[in-house]
Amino acid sequence: MPTEVVDIQTPSGTFEIRVEVLWGDMDALRHVNNVAYFRYFEEARVRLLSAMGMGAAQGRYGVLAHASCDFLKPLLYPACVVVGMKLRRVGRTSVELDCWIADADDPGAVHARGRNVLVCADGATGRPVPWTEADRRMLMRCFSA
Numbered sequence: 718m719p720t721e722v723v724d725i726q727t728p729s730g731t732f733e734i735r736v737e738v739l740w741g742d743m744d745a746l747r748h749v750n751n752v753a754y755f756r757y758f759e760e761a762r763v764r765l766l767s768a769m770g771m772g773a774a775q776g777r778y779g780v781l782a783h784a785s786c787d788f789l790k791p792l793l794y795p796a797c798v799v800v801g802m803k804l805r806r807v808g809r810t811s812v813e814l815d816c817w818i819a820d821a822d823d824p825g826a827v828h829a830r831g832r833n834v835l836v837c838a839d840g841a842t843g844r845p846v847p848w849t850e851a852d853r854r855m856l857m858r859c860f861s862a
Contacts, residue, residue: 736757736798736799738792740795748791748793760800769855779835783834792818799819802833804860816831816833837852
């Protein structure tokens with residue numbers, strides 16, 4: 718999926734990426750299939766965790782515990798979308814994110830809103846582990862203007 722992290726001037730507290738909508742994201746009705754919306758949210762989470770420095774090398778992962786999406790407006794190919802996330806809550810081992818997908822050319826045109834919960838997990842055991850102070854600092858940096 719072609720993506721790029723972009724430096725968009727956004728309201729404080731958001732993390733955003735741009736995603737090009739692919740022809741293969743369409744369904745038989747010629748609009749973007751609902752599964753693609755979840756892939757766009759996934760790409761934003763992966764980029765967030767990467768920006769935080771989390772992954773295999775650190776032995777800790779962000780595991781998706783909850784994902785929801787409200788489909789507000791059909792998305793048609795071709796398009797470029799902005800996938801945004803706002804930090805809603807930081808728990809001991811989890812974070813809750815409000816997510817949205819908007820038209821890159823018209824940010825007011827929101828196509829979907831969702832909610833994701835990520836749990837910090839140990840790579841060896843798969844068990845939840847607390848966020849470190851360094852993780853919390855990186856989260857705050859990723860979600861600051």
